[in-house]
Amino acid sequence: MSSSESAAQSFYDLKAELPSSDIYDFNQLKGKVVLIVNVASQCGFTPQYKGLQNLYDKYKDQGFVMLGFPCNQFGGQEPGDDASIASFCELNHGVSFPLMKKSDVNGDNVNPVYKFLKDQKAGILGLTRIKWNFEKFLIDKNGNVVNRWTSVTTPAAIDPYVEQLLSE
Numbered sequence: 001m002s003s004s005e006s007a008a009q010s011f012y013d014l015k016a017e018l019p020s021s022d023i024y025d026f027n028q029l030k031g032k033v034v035l036i037v038n039v040a041s042q043c044g045f046t047p048q049y050k051g052l053q054n055l056y057d058k059y060k061d062q063g064f065v066m067l068g069f070p071c072n073q074f075g076g077q078e079p080g081d082d083a084s085i086a087s088f089c090e091l092n093h094g095v096s097f098p099l100m101k102k103s104d105v106n107g108d109n110v111n112p113v114y115k116f117l118k119d120q121k122a123g124i125l126g127l128t129r130i131k132w133n134f135e136k137f138l139i140d141k142n143g144n145v146v147n148r149w150t151s152v153t154t155p156a157a158i159d160p161y162v163e164q165l166l167s168e
Contacts, residue, residue, distance in 0.1 A: 011143035014113050017101040019082030024100065031141050032063045033165040036117060038105045039068040040078035040133040041088045048134050049093035051155030055162065056097045062166050066097040071105050074132050078102060105130040120145035140165050
């Protein structure tokens, strides 16, 4: 079996497309703690961008990486193109962590990153489907998906988990 993005053997085999169409290779994340979030600009949870940015700013120099995956599958709450999404996030929320190309997190065209994450860490009642915007996955320094949170979990509530993983 190949280690292509469609048949990832490990977290570090994954790749994601950036808005520029360049490829973000997850191999560069080895030894880092990573938080992955599906994001949207017109959601009731959109104010979490500020908390996510605060978390990123607090730990980015200690081996912490955050990746946002814009998605329009929940109530059409991310209708813009990649350029307008990036502009909105930077201007309104000061977002400086990487945003990937807009993609699906559920269904037939699911982004391979989300297929991997959901296979590794099911949600409530063992369901793998992403229920809404701003679900969060935490990956440890060894590429293990160690936590998954629903949209209602704030970035501040995740802070102690990030701090713990960084100290290990």
